[in-house]
Amino acid sequence: MEGISQLARKQSDALWQKSFKHPFVQGIKHGTLGLDSFRHYIKQDAYYVREFAKLHGMAAAQTDDAAAVSKLLKIGNGLAEGELQLHQSVFQALGISDQEWEAFRPAPDAYAYISHLYHVVSRGKLGYTLAALMPCPWLYYEIGLQLKDAQPQAKIFQDWIAEYSSEDIEKNVLIERALWDEASKDASDAECHDMTHIFLQSSYYELRFWQMGATLSDWPEQEKGEDVHDFYSSID
Numbered sequence: 250m251e252g253i254s255q256l257a258r259k260q261s262d263a264l265w266q267k268s269f270k271h272p273f274v275q276g277i278k279h280g281t282l283g284l285d286s287f288r289h290y291i292k293q294d295a296y297y298v299r300e301f302a303k304l305h306g307m308a309a310a311q312t313d314d315a316a317a318v319s320k321l322l323k324i325g326n327g328l329a330e331g332e333l334q335l336h337q338s339v340f341q342a343l344g345i346s347d348q349e350w351e352a353f354r355p356a357p358d359a360y361a362y363i364s365h366l367y368h369v370v371s372r373g374k375l376g377y378t379l380a381a382l383m384p385c386p387w388l389y390y391e392i393g394l395q396l397k398d399a400q401p402q403a404k405i406f407q408d409w410i411a412e413y414s415s416e417d418i419e420k421n422v423l424i425e426r427a428l429w430d431e432a433s434k435d436a437s438d439a440e441c442h443d444m445t446h447i448f449l450q451s452s453y454y455e456l457r458f459w460q461m462g463a464t465l466s467d468w469p470e471q472e473k474g475e476d477v478h479d480f481y482s483s484i485d
């Protein structure tokens with residue numbers, strides 16, 4: 250029988266294809282992405298991954314199966330250690346100072362994605378939680394597969410590709426898919442429908458994350474004298 254993970258992946262395929270083709274992803278592959286875009290993205294992503302690691306602790310609290318608790322905490326710990334290391338080396342390469350990081354606030358799209366994850370996790374059901382969390386490692390794993398033979402000139406892009414084409418990410422995807430399929434094996438049709446929708450929502454936020462990087466989108470900065478009227482002019 251087809252598990253929930255396979256069903257959700259199929260239903261989100263059109264959105265995933267948009268991520269694969271996104272100019273931000275293609276720009277990393279070909280080494281043509283502007284460093285200002287990557288810089289914006291990587292700060293948002295350092296915030297994202299830190300919260301994502303914390304969310305694994307909350308996911309672990311939603312099961313009494315000791316093996317599942319251990320797997321989720323281990324993945325969360327790996328995220329906190331491994332990926333944050335990448336972020337730190339990239340921060341250094343891009344000259345992002347401690348002071349700049351202290352002043353950092355998540356942009357609307359990063360904030361919305363993380364808020365969505367906390368919202369779903371707060372429902373307290375592991376199946377729903379994994380539906381929300383899974384597009385993150387899984388989409389990046391598939392992007393890693395597609396980019397692994399690319400040789401962009403910049404070392405930061407090479408390192409980024411290496412991170413997401415590692416065996417670790419593949420293992421994590423398989424472990425979490427199995428946990429999700431198992432947690433959902435007795436789910437009703439309505440619950441399956443909810444979970445595939447949650448997976449689709451996260452997939453949509455993944456797409457927005459690339460777009461946020463590509464367009465440098467952020468809150469209007471009144472402190473810097475940015476004209477808030479300009480910011481809203483397209484809405485009037």
Ligand SMILES: Cc1ncc(CO)c(N)n1
Binds near residue numbers: 455
């Ligand atoms: C936004 C986002 N999604 C997924 C991953 C994969 O860990 C990441 N680093 N950032």
